[in-house]
Amino acid sequence: MSFRSDEDTWPTGFVGAVYEVLVRRIPPKTKSKHLHDIVDVLMEVLCKGELYLDITSYKPTLDLREPGWPESHVKALQISGWIDSDKSPIVLDGSQLGWKRWYQDMKLVVNELLDRSNTLPKLSSIASTVSSKLPDELNDEQKQAVVSIDSHNLVLISGGPGTGKTSTIVQILARSITLQRELRVALCAPTGKAARRLQDSIQKAVRHLPQIKREELSSLPCVTLHRLLQAGTRGFQRNKGNPLSLDLLVVDEMSMVDLALMRALLNALPENCQLVLVGDQDQLPPVGSGSVWHTLYSEHLKNNFLHCSIQLQHVYRNKGDLEMMSRTLRGEGLVAFVEKSNALKNHSNFSFHNASLRNIPPFISQKIKAHNARLNEFSSELLKSISSYPKISTIEQPQSIEIADKIFNCLDDLMVLCPKRKGLWSVDHIHRLCLRGFPEVGINSWPEGFPVMSGENQPELGLANGDIGILIGENQDRRILFKLISEDGKLNLTLIHPARLHRLEPALALTIHKSQGSEAKEVVILWPSDLKEPRIDINQKRRLNELYEIRLLYTAITRAIERVDLITPS
């Protein structure tokens, strides 16, 4: 039986019928309700994105047909013949119980990564002859990360927000191109927005580098993993038969990469290509099943990767309560987080609010309105400064460039985040509430200065999924201002006619998933579920859900540089 990676979308009827299907395809020696329980429990964890569970600690939450979990179920499994032949669908490896095919796939991925980590890079001999002097602005952890590419084909870099992952990446790239000219390098991330953000921060970070390196690094391609592997309806066009022609690949935001995508990547990656994986264990798990990053850092595996993994610990941003609250959430969980929130002072840079789910608290909508008003003001200022508007497509007058920069900086002042796309306090809901004064549906009725997002890759325009632009001008003169990076690495301020964009969405509010990788001065989080819900019974289902909630909330909070307002239902 074949599985797709997005099994979360399976209809419930199908999930319930998995046992029946399995029994028909692979008849067990003995059918039993115990066996049925095991399949249901495996489906239960699968819905949470887990491919296997630890039978010694996992407590099922669904009603089991038979008592005696897990001993009597394991016994039934052993006599069923479902774990001891080639065709058997389930595997019990020590205390790990899982779907055999996925379990083996994950094992293959882990083993291939281990092999790569133990392979010496082509450049290692050259590296030893080159001065090992590293820039002084790097700390010891970061230096260690940079030199580790001299001796390992695989390097894992993990660290929370503000630990300098991007500057480490830039130094790795700088060192690599010093060692070998014409090195073929690519950068990628799981989401379009994260890829663009990476490109943006690399542009900023290379300013400190010598001219030659700066030019080479700022023109590096930076795309989604799907795009790099040329995903299409027939799967990935980059594969074993058509591998990527690369010497070094950096993948950022690894926590969002699932098993299927990782397999596709390794499948398309030449043996001698160096791989640098970067991520944060505390951030979001992938949407599909099989969190590769969290598996690599799990208790029983992480020691195998010690030789090639670097943990960036030193946090450069010190943000008072903001830092304290995110540390509490990550380290102690939701209960401690809610408790601490009650003790926050009034002038804290982390505020809790309650509101009715039908509205946004007035002072938050004030904040949003003020933000929009500033964007509106700057965009009409820009419009006035362009003498040949709307005939031009690229902004080149220095004065206009300055104003456009002001617009994009202003965009980074405020970020409104929601866990969901639809429903109460979703991205859609916020947009409906904020655009209420603009009754006509469609972009022409939205106010000038309003942020919009491209929901699709449009390479012919140099536009990636997740790129955010600003509405300029009205009616037939309406254009969207995008900050794009051309192929030669130059920053381009481009005005695009709305009709040329295939999919355009309001981008005042973002899903937390999309926000991963970017940051803003202030973050407003609308959290529609109750954080204070008592969690008395500490069983595993709650823990899985809670772990997910923690990562989601943690990701949202850590987008903020200066301030967070967290709003929960009253």
Next chain:
DNA sequence: ACCCAGTG
């Protein structure tokens, strides 16, 4: 529920 990508 969330991501990516392309199509009926």
